[in-house]
Amino acid sequence: MINTTKYIIVGAGLSGLTSAYELHKSGEKDFLVLDSRAKIGGRIVTENHIDLGATWFQSHHTNVNAILRELNINKFPQYTSGSSVLVYSSMAPAHYFKSDPDAPSASRISGGSSALITKLAQGFTGKIITDTTVLQIEEEGNYIKVSTKDKTYIAEKVVLTVPPRIISRINFFPELPTNLIGTMKNTHTWMSNAIKVGLKFKEPFWKQKDLSGTVIGQVGAVTELYDHCNSDNNDYSLMGFVNEALRDLTAKERKNKILSYLSKYLGEEIMDYTFYYEKDWSKDVNTSCKTIKSIYMSPTYGDSLFADTYFNGKLIFSGTETSPVYGGYMDGAIYSGKLAAKKLLDS
Incomplete structure (x- = not known):
């Protein structure tokens, strides 16, 4: 036909x-x-409220902002209050810093990008x-x-x-x-080479410790992590990117390394997660191919x-x-x- x-x-x-x-x-x-x-x-x-693909946009992204207004979809700023963590060496202690409150803020879509x-x-x-x-x-x-x-x-x-x-x-x-x-x-x-990870919790323990939830890892299992709570602040999660060097590990080995790394820099409360998600986009045949190339x-x-x-x-x-x-x-x-x-x- x-x-x-x-x-x-x-x-x-x-x-x-x-x-x-x-x-x-x-x-x-x-x-x-x-x-x-x-x-x-x-x-x-x-x-489950965690964006495993496209997530952020900024004020200069006029096409996103315009279509959200047209469709009557709300946006909200990425949470950055409190101390963030920079891991720049496996031999040195982490560096804690606070974001410039006057710096341009990334935004997220209320209800998740799929909204x-x-x-x-x-x-x-x-x-x-x-x-x-x-x-x-x-x-x-x-x-x-x-x-x-x-x-x-x-x-x-x-x-x-x-x-x-x-x-x-x-x-x-x-x-x-x-x-x-x-x-x-x-x-x-x-996104073809990215591995994203998301964890959900009963409480936003990092906020209670005056941490932003941001971890920037120049070395180690996680390269970036951010607060990923929803716009109503009643659903609590963290989301970020996994070091691609962990791709060849088993799922269990990779998860253990990620949890151990985050426990070290955010606290043992990481182990109290209620849900754990991974999305390796290199395994998605509609996105990636057999010969992927990491782009930094x-x-x-x-x-x-x-x-x-x-x-x-x-x-x-x-x-x-x-x-x-x-x-x-x-x-x-x-x-x-x-x-x-x-x-x-x-x-």
Whole structure:
């Protein structure tokens, strides 16, 4: 059976859902969103109030702030009061410091980052098809044929919002330009090498000890940790990033090292956690690939090749890695999603 629609958006992450939201808002109803995952959201994942994917944004991220206002979703500042911990040497005691209260503060989304995903999609959930991996995209005259394992879709235009490296797995007929394929394969996928950890507690013991919950580890098991209590301050957790050197350990060994490290710098109360979560994004086949590369400096995103259209204007690239504005951030995903929708609506 062949399914026909005007537009297809590949990827139900923040960029793809932003495009779909803009189409829906404009009155355009003839579109579908296809996603390989079982759930929408892409690299925005909130488990039991803990954000294991995209988390923070700042005041200069105008696209995030604007869409939160439009959707009537609240934000709140990242908690930084009290002493933070800098671990700079395994041979020296930790350095305790306090954040500058006048420094720009990062913000979080009330209800977790997934609250944005839920609100964006609520008007067109029936147009989202999950557990659907695109295998082939073929130009056929004035249309594009999109093939999955068991279905074929025909559309006038297609927007690709998943990471460029993941897009390079799709078979294209005719083939895309060689320089574009090379750029896709060499564009780092945001979060693809990260391991995140989250712990929940009955009480925010670190606040009671005048600690911010922030740990910056230049050595050791955890590279960054932050307070992750909710906006109502009645759900208590810590969340951060694990040293990638622990990836090859067993889950039990890694957990023991993380808990031992945090106990040393925040206190034995760490062992009183009620829930423990890990998310190794390198194991996520829809985000990472077999040969991941750790990136410790901000990679370059928004290559000009992604601004072009292909298949005679019928194939559009989007997604945070393609954005010339804050690429790799939620802001870049929203910017690119709005831009892709504009390209569709203006055509």
